[in-house]
Amino acid sequence: PLVHLPNSMLRVFPMKQDQLDDQINFFPLNNVSHRTEFVFSFLPLKGNRNDTFWGKRVTVLTEQTTPYYYQAEDEDSGMTIEFAPSAKSGIFEVDFKTTKDNYLRIGLNGGSGNVQSDNHHVITGVEDITGMKAYFYAETDQDLDQLIYQNNNDKKRLLARFNKAIKVKLKYGISYISVAQAKINLYTEIPNWDFNQIKQKAKHIWEQQLSQITLKGGTEAQKRTFYTSLYRTYERMVDINEYGQYYSAYDHQIHKSDKPFFVDNWIWDLYIAQEPLHTILNPKMQLEKINSYITMYKQSGWMPSFALATGDWPAMTGNHAASWFADSWAKGLRDFDVKTAYEGLKKNSVAGTLLPWRNGPPTAIDSFYNEKGYLYSTRPEERGSKDGVDMDKWWEGRGNEGVSITLENSVCDWAIAQLATPAGYPQDKPLFLKRAGWWKNVYNQEEGFVWPKDKAGNWIKPYNTKLLGREYVTENNSYTYNWTPKHDLKGLFQMMGGTKKAEAKLDQLYREDLSVPKFHFWLNQPDASGLVGQFVMGNEPSYHIPYLYNYTGSPWKTQKRIRMLLDTWFPDNVFGIPGDEDGGGTTSFVVFSMLGFFPVTPGIPEYSIGSPVFSEASIKLPSGKVFTVKALNNAKENVYIQSATLNGKPLLKPVFTHSDLLKGGVLQFKMGARPNKLWGAAI
Template sequence: MQHDPLYLVFPQAMRKTMAWVLLSLWTFVQPAFAQQNQKENSAYIDPQIGNVAPFLVPTFPTMHLPNQMVRMFPIRQDYLSDEIEAFPLLVYAHRRPGMMRLKVGTTDFSELKTSKMIVDHDLETYQPWFYEGYLIEEDIKLSFTPGKKCGFYQIDFQKNQNKHLILQGKQPLSFQRLSTHRYLLTETIMNKDRGLNPRTLKLKVYAYVEFVDKLNQPISDLKVDEHDGWLAISTQNHAQVFIKYGLSYISPAQAQKNFTEIAYDNFTTVMVRAKQAWDEKMNLIQVKGGTEAQKRTFFTSLYRTYERMVDITEDGQYFDVYQQKVQKTTQPMYADDWIWDSYRSHHPLRTILHPKQEGDMVNSFVRMYHSSGWMPTFMQAFGNTMCMNSYHTAAIFLDAYSKGITNFNAEAAYNGMEHTLTTRTFIPWRQGNPRETIDDFFHEKGYFPSLAIGEKESLPDQVVDSFEKRQPVPVTLGVCYDFWALGKLGERLEKKGYQQYLDFSKNYQQLWHPEHRLFMPKDSKGKWVEIDPKLDGGLGYRDYYDENNGWTYAWDVQHDIEGLTKLLGGTNAAADRLDQLFRESLGKRKSQFYVDGSNSTGMIGQFSMGNEPSFHIPYLYNRFGEPWKTQQKTRFVLDTWFKDNIFGIPGDEDGGAMTAFVVFTSLGIYPVTPGVPVYDITSPIFKEASIQLENGKTFTIQAALASKKNKYIQSAKINGKVLNQPYISHEQIMEGGTLTIELGPLPNRAWGNTPL
């Protein structure tokens, strides 16, 4: 018979005592041990989710700190390619190829300059705070970690090989040698406006760069050969080369000053600090339940909402590209936003998680208005890029102000929007240009006129883009939303004349075709242009719509859902029509449909999950008295189109817009009408989600029975009080508390069936 050591050494009484002590210790230690082994939220982030797009632009695996200037992803044709063209010091705007490009290798410089680096996908590591890749043909490991306005590369060569590096620009680099291992680099971003009198804006990017060893000392045998627009760098004796740099839009001196952020730190220190920054953001939302795949999708989506806007403030100042001078500021200045996309979900998410930062970002729009003369639409550090249609900055201003965010100049925002909407053109991809005669027609008649079928455009390409066309239906609908937002903001600010803008916002009804029960184009004579709203309009349906067809734009009246419901014949008829949207056939074979409809992706019937105008559509069942269908549809689109793999985004992610939809919908709430401080409720995917608010309070959404099967809301309570409507106010969220939702496998058609 064998005995354990306790039996041999200690008498029976002492053995019982020690067993009790050990059991007590285990009871105490076990929860801490389990917590220690619990996966961190940041560990669920996978920047490669969505990196392959069937039709459109994929996501990019971007390394950066939350909302900070320095961003990096390897420049390659696409995820499927094993060839990397370069590693940039800076990705200066969402999806843009980087600048100040690094290449490493062992071949002669002439060959290295034009060749590409070969990687093995399985040997690449992507995390928001760290990248590592192995150049498989040359046995070189390259790593990167970001700072706020700095970056840090580590290159590990084999000892007995050439150690060559090249720095070159997207545009030719200019440079200045400060010492054997320190350089100042300059590269220029060019941004040319569109229109009859286009301006070309220039923004210079300055970099202070050091080449050091693992002890942060100058590389003793560093050799740098200066060529026309590029640098050839080599060392013989140092297998490890570290490239540390600081960036600035202001000056070389400011770049060197910004470098102090990482000047005395090693690679690991910077990486750990970067991870801590991401942990801080990811830990704002704690979830329980859900699958591992759902958590990967959720936290990766949350990560993507922090890619932009980015803080371009440098020591209380920023470079004003329109005035071509440095401006002082007591408030952070942000840039890089695509407002046509981001107003829908991205900005509203920030009003919950970071209301102060949202106010700073909103005020950045006002600052650019003062500099440029019109409200931005696709705001960048290098100026506004004229993309898409409408001026939805108005909705962002109203949304922030209606939610109590006041750290922006609301008076200036109103005045700027009024000036923009009354003096600037509504022509797509020409925003900011002066008002044209076609805009006069819109102001007078209340709709944007379409060309007749087969009619050639009479306005020159500088006025109406020959590719983007007039897009008369979405322009009419979108601008009506803008005037509504302007009027509502004016009402809150007690401005005279706000009612005229609210009245104008009803003009969307002029394009309602009662027989088609869709919004259809009219020509300048007021006659219907009798098209097939499902298939006609050319590439992206742009002759009449924009990227989506008439079935999507039938629901693009976020500011007046009550009015839309009346046009549809009441709530029952509206719900039936919405059912039809999700069931209606493509009308062609897929191969034919996607010739013109390549922007309409993530299709369920005629519903396009892959494009922004559809985001709010599944939630409209709440407004039509059938919220159980909202619960059904939102679960279905998440399960179907948002997977935790390289195909996990159904369309253009657009730098935070689509992934903010995922964050909201996973939590079980969504802002159907930005500008109205109310969120529609749907079925959460997590058993519990707690949001740590900026004011120190916590808002928790509990759905203890949540599962794939249990998706229908049976009942709900807010802070213990019965909630029988599928809405919750922004104020209720920000006050903290608990939204408790009971879920079941079958619909409770009686819950929440009273329209808002």
């Protein structure tokens, strides 16, 4: 778990193999981008210095983790390490217990650069990361007695020895501009040595943030799951404006600005639930994030995909900044340059490559897509090169994801179509609506599944809809990707043979076995975690699927599935996330679903109703209004909605609008242990 302030540049955690590991290798002084890059390393050590000291770890006896404070006790020496964060700076306090053999080990985290010291109490560093540099400026409250470098020539790691003090504090600032700016960041945020003051300030900020949603009812475990999930949604994006200026990796320039500059968004993971959640909770920040994306487009010439601090990382599939922007626009967020945003999104779609893990102009494969309306796949024996593009060098062998690329870009092009008229390009809307229907070109009606198609337009056979995954779709199989066209559910159900047949396929999704030993399945599908039949709770493409029963006339099945999934896969312990959490992607699903609703289609400003976990949940909206969800007679077994009202008026449909939410008021359900199969059944 990260220790940080909400959506702030500095993010710190103990580097271990995993959360069950009892040894800390070091603390990165900053997590630059979620799960991908960390800078500098820091670790207090105690003991006789020898050659193994440079690789020594702290073995944890006790540990306390909160969003605003971290503490660990060393099993061997009793030494304690504490940390508290500010926005671009942090402070450690180390209690060595005695004055003998006390060290701080500080260095780089694998990049080139160096760390320096004035031999008294100041330590600075610079480290190269992907395409840019990171800097730190640190001070200790005690003079160091000795400075030892691991290598005096490269000065990448040092030991600072303190033999006159039992307690030592180290405070530091981080910058992507300079050491001098790192010092400014530190002195602006932590001018003194009051550790408890920084800790309490961080605690207050988190209490204010998390108390925007208040709960009644439910168990203590459910509340822990909810608030832990909510906390995780604030990891990203982060503002890297450093008090009036910021470094942008999108044009490699330092810019003067009084506006936030947000980075670190894995949009494939976050457009589904995390961004919609914060559209409710903090629309002002959402606009600042969108405007940051538009600025990146102006600086680089391309609308980013995964907008990291180090530049665009064109990971995964789709052009989902379009999904995010269209959803925000539909929900009334208008204070951004929609014309420029649209031009960037359109350029990505029709004048750039759609291939995952690549940026830049289109390839011959993209030209085929634009002409034929699907991205073709190759047979296993044909792997290696496709129209001059080397497939095998793509990340995880994903170069053949023709099915998911076609499906997800259909969703994104529909979103672009929604922005065409507001942007002043109404003539473009028919083109993008046409492209939005291209998902049908990879749906094999005879087989009832999305299916890879070759260059000649033939379905590739044999094809295993369960086992084959990364060869043709992204991180999942056809059982999951069958439900991707959430912008055209009516069309999807028709392709499946009608609403009732679509519902039967939904039922079977949760019941279908693997047909192979689990080790064989997961060898091919490592991201397909949290399995219920073929349903994958641990990966983002599945999150809207349980809510689709609301569109087949059986919302009681949504209620049944949602409560089962929450109870099964999200307990209040270290096993409480069934897959990659992705910096708020998964836990935003949890927050929405525990509240009792979820946004199914980005660009349609409505919420699909599930089964609320708490007897009462209130959202304090930025306008000052309050939207409350009440569940009368709620209990573990009472998962089914018997009736519903919105502000006292009967609600007969399993959906309500974003406008309803913004007006404030009360959405009230009467719950029961048996389904009311008539409520919400009218499609």
